[in-house]
Amino acid sequence: MSDLPTHVNERTPLVNGNGSPSREPFTHRVMHVLKAEGQPSWLASYRYFLFGSWLNILLVFVPLSAVAHYSNWDAAYRFAFSFIAIMPLAALLGTATEQMSLELGDTLSGLLNASFGNAVEIIVGIAALMQGELRIVQTSLLGSILSNLLLVLGCSFFAGGCVQSESTFQATAAQAASSLMTLACITLVIPAAYHSASVHSGIDTPELLNKTLQIIDGSDLDDRAEYGLKVISRGTAILLLLVYIGYLYFQLGSHSHLFKPMDESRTEVETPLMNVPAAGVSLLAVTVVTSFCADYLVASIEETAERYSIPKAFIGLILLPIVANAAEHVTSVWMAMKNKMELTIGICVGSSIQIAAFVVPLLVIVGWITHHDLTLFFADFETIVLFVSVLLVNFLIQDGKSNYMEGIMLITLYCVVALAFWVS
Structure with a gap:
């Protein structure tokens, strides 16, 4: 033996x-x-x-944000600590999602990214919705769309153009994505047009008309028109979710070849650095922690805006999206510098589609269930800003090429938008 x-x-x-x-x-x-x-x-x-990242040093602000909130420190401390705490949490969400995607395959990865790719926006949106801050919900979501379409894509085009004179990507896939983005934009124009027609037919005095511009739940309308706005918003939300599901199948199934790199030699096989169960547990844990930090952040916005004379629209549209999308910003620019433009387009335009066709309709339905009347009616100014932004992006990507000058155009428009909301 x-x-x-x-x-x-x-x-x-x-x-x-x-x-x-x-x-x-x-x-x-x-x-x-x-x-x-x-x-x-x-x-x-x-x-x-x-x-794995020096950014994780900022995790020390997670307990600090809780202490500041429950000790009722000055609004500036509560806002700043929660604001900074969300940055490493957003990066950790991206890390866990990426590591799970490496093992689960294209289809499950697409569903995973649809659910968690904009987890911070969903968490902040639900936290604001539960506190009745409908304007913060709308401006933060609109800001995320504009941030991805203008700032992130613009910086990516500029960074890529500084490394190589011209970058190329799949024009058909980019046009399909931008067309869906245009559809989502149009679905916001229709409720605004309906509301404008209903208000003008029932209000005569300019003073009362100006007052209604701050109301976005339709309560300034008569009962019939208010009911019609809610029906339009909720019905459109359901249709957008169905279209988004169809887009996922188009992207991951029937026409997946359109979304592959034009030069297969640029594709690198990545080795996973986390096992799937560990990444899943981490994803759930960070999501829970982020929900608390988001709640602290939203609770401090009102007082911070009033005490320090910062427009709430600027906080929701400019500051919050930059924090929530910090990890995506870095990744997109880095991929553009490595001439992986399909990934860059997927991150920027794809993330905007997720917000416009998935997150916004989802929050409208959540508001419907929880009796918070969130609608797809955005203020006229915000609707116009979104429309012209989508229009410019469509013009720039339709040829399947990019350069640093196109990046400068997108960044310039974003700066103009930020300036406009600072004085609004």
């Missing part, structure tokens, strides 16, 4: 060759069940998750 092995390694079976139970500890066997062969260990996964 041969000698029994004197050590136990990861490949030791549960039963040894002589039929006796293995000496492998029970905890090791459990870990083997939770982690597939060849994937990083749980310890290695969390080491990368927590210490």
Whole structure:
């Protein structure tokens, strides 16, 4: 009879060759069940998750934001601490989502990105919705769309144009994405037009008309018109969600070839640095923590805006989206510099589509369920800003090429929009 092995390694079976139970500890066997062969260990996964970026140093502001909130510190401290805390949390959400996507395949990755790619926007939106801050909900979502379409895409085009004179990408896929973005934009124009027609037919005095410009839930209309606005918004929200599902199938299934890089040699095989269960647990944990920080942030906006004379529209449309999309900003610019423009277009335009065709309709339906009358009626000025932004992006990407001058155009428009909302 041969000698029994004197050590136990990861490949030791549960039963040894002589039929006796293995000496492998029970905890090791459990870990083997939770982690597939060849994937990083749980310890290695969390080491990368927590210490893989210098940005994680800012996680110290997570407990600080809670202390500031419950101790009722000055509004500036509460807002600043929560604002900074969300930055590393957004990056960690992106890291966990990316690591899960590497193992789950294209279809599940698409669904995962649809659910968690804009998790911060959803969390901030729901937190503001539950507190009745409908204007913050609308401006933060609109700001995320504009930030991705103008600032992030503009910086990416500019950075890519500084490395190579001209970058190319799949024009057909980009046009399909921008067309869906145009459709989502039009669905916001229709409620605004309906509201404008209803208001002008029922209000005569300019003073009362100016007052209604601050009301976005339709309560300034008569009962019949208010009901009509809610029906339009909720019906359109359901239709947009169905269109978004169809777009996912178009992108991941029937026409997936349109979204592949034009030069396959630019495609790199990435090695996962986290196992799927560890990434999933991390994703859920960070989502919960982010929800608390978002709640603290929204609770401090009103007082901060009043005390320091910062327009609430500027906070929601400019500041919050920059924080929520910080990780996407860096990734998109980096991919553009490496001439991976399909990924850049997917991050910028794809994220805007997720917000316009998935997150906004989702929050309208959540508001419907929770009796918070969020509608698709945005103020006329905001609707016009979104429309001209989508129009400019359509013009610039329709040829399937980009350069630094196109990036400058997009960044300039974003600065003009920021200036306009600062004085609004």
